[in-house]
Amino acid sequence: MNQGNLKHLSLMLVMLLMSLLFMSSFSETAFASEGNSEYRLNKIYLKNFKNDFVSVCTSPARWKKKDYLVLSAVLGTGAILYLFDEDIYSWAQERKNPLSEDFSNIISNFGNGLFLGGVITSLYSIGEFSNKPSLRKTALLSMESWLTSGAVVLSLKFLIGRARPYTREGSTEFQPFSPGSSHYSFPSGHATSVFAVAAVIAGQSDSKFVDILVYSLASMAAVSRVHDRKHWPSDVFIGSALGYAVGKAICRLNRSREKNRLDVGLQLSPYRQGITISYNF
Numbered sequence: 547m548n549q550g551n552l553k554h555l556s557l558m559l560v561m562l563l564m565s566l567l568f569m570s571s572f573s574e575t576a577f578a579s580e581g582n583s584e585y586r587l588n589k590i591y592l593k594n595f596k597n598d599f600v601s602v603c604t605s606p607a608r609w610k611k612k613d614y615l616v617l618s619a620v621l622g623t624g625a626i627l628y629l630f631d632e633d634i635y636s637w638a639q640e641r642k643n644p645l646s647e648d649f650s651n652i653i654s655n656f657g658n659g660l661f662l663g664g665v666i667t668s669l670y671s672i673g674e675f676s677n678k679p680s681l682r683k684t685a686l687l688s689m690e691s692w693l694t695s696g697a698v699v700l701s702l703k704f705l706i707g708r709a710r711p712y713t714r715e716g717s718t719e720f721q722p723f724s725p726g727s728s729h730y731s732f733p734s735g736h737a738t739s740v741f742a743v744a745a746v747i748a749g750q751s752d753s754k755f756v757d758i759l760v761y762s763l764a765s766m767a768a769v770s771r772v773h774d775r776k777h778w779p780s781d782v783f784i785g786s787a788l789g790y791a792v793g794k795a796i797c798r799l800n801r802s803r804e805k806n807r808l809d810v811g812l813q814l815s816p817y818r819q820g821i822t823i824s825y826n827f
Contacts, residue, residue: 585679585682585683585686586674586682586686587670587686591686594690594800594803595690595693597799598690598694598796598799598800599690599694599697601795601799602694602698602792602795602796602799603694603698605795620784620787623783624780624783624784624787625780627778627779627780627783628717628778628780630779631717631778631779631780632716632717632778634772634779635711635717635772635778635779638772638773639773639775642773646773649770650770650773650774653763653766653767653770654736654767654770654771654774655767656740656763656764656766656767657734657735657736657737657739657740657764657767657768657770657771658736659696659739662688662692662739662740662743665688665743666685666688666689666692666743667685669681669682669684669685669688670682670685670686673685680750683750683800684746684747684750684751687746687750687796687797687800688742688743688746688747690746690796691742691743691745691746691789691792691793691796692739692742692743694742694792694796695738695739695742695788695789695792695793696735696738696739696742698738698788698792699733699735699738699739699785699788700735702732702733703730703731703732703733703735704722704723704724704730705722705723706720706722706732707720707721707722707723707724707729707730708720708729708730708731708732708778708781709721709728709729709731710727710728710729710730710731710775710776710777711731711772711775711776711777711778712728712775712776713728713729717778731776731777731778731781732777732778732780732781732784733781733782733784733785733788734768734771734776734777734781734782734784734785734786735785736767736768736771736776736777736785737764737767737768737771737777737781737782737783737785737786737789738785738786738788738789738792739789740763740764740767740768740789741764741768741785741786741787741788741789741790741793742789742790742792742793743760743764743789743793744760744761744763744764744789744790744793745789745790745792745793745794745797746793746796746797747760748760748761749793749794749797750797764786765786768782768785768786769782
């Protein structure tokens with residue numbers, strides 16, 4: 547079996563394992579009706595997506611003191627890594643070997659858009675065909691987090707224009723507004739994407755094992771970007787933190803929306819007719 551087939555087989559096995567785990571790890575207790583259209587790809591979802599996107603992008607205007615303290619801690623850690631980017635990068639490159647190359651060749655795909663899109667599509671499809679609205683919900687929130695974080699990352703890459711390691715220009719070379727991907731190093735898109743999806747899956751899951759699994763895979767996928775000469779360590783750290791923050795924000799916005807939702811139901815039968823109204827607050 548050649549390397550390409552081995553990689554594809556490994557990814558398919560991991561996706562199958564994750565799908566089986568997810569089917570038994572998400573609670574349905576919060577869903578009173580399978581007909582709840584909010585957790586399907588429709589106009590309601592797109593409206594919520596738009597509102598959440600705007601809310602995430604404008605959230606710094608509503609931050610409190612603790613939020614700025616967290617931001618300071620993240621940026622401070624990123625600044626320290628920035629100072630030692632080339633040293634850490636060189637250390638990682640000196641320790642590469644055929645085994646690490648093969649492993650990184652597989653694990654790096656977990657941050658790839660095609661793979662993440664496949665995971666999200668699989669979750670949604672399984673939720674649709676197995677009557678599990680919680681899986682549909684997780685898939686839709688994951689897509690929301692993935693696309694929202696992706697828009698933020700692309701904007702930062704274009705504005706900052708940091709040179710990637712493989713250009714050999716050094717970690718302090720910046721060309722803002724550069725159209726070429728060779729200067730799209732900061733922050734890491736793979737790290738951001740995989741943590742944006744992992745944070746949502748972990749936030750919706752009832753299983754600690756699933757939480758450990760998705761965050762472990764996300765961490766390894768993020769670190770592989772340094773191994774593969776695509777990013778500096780500080781790119782990966784900031785990207786991971788950004789993806790995690792967006793994923794958690796999307797989950798909070800969804801919980802807030804559910805908490806304040808008005809549900810109206812119509813009951814018709816030969817023995818009883820009526821309307822039920824419930825308001826969650």
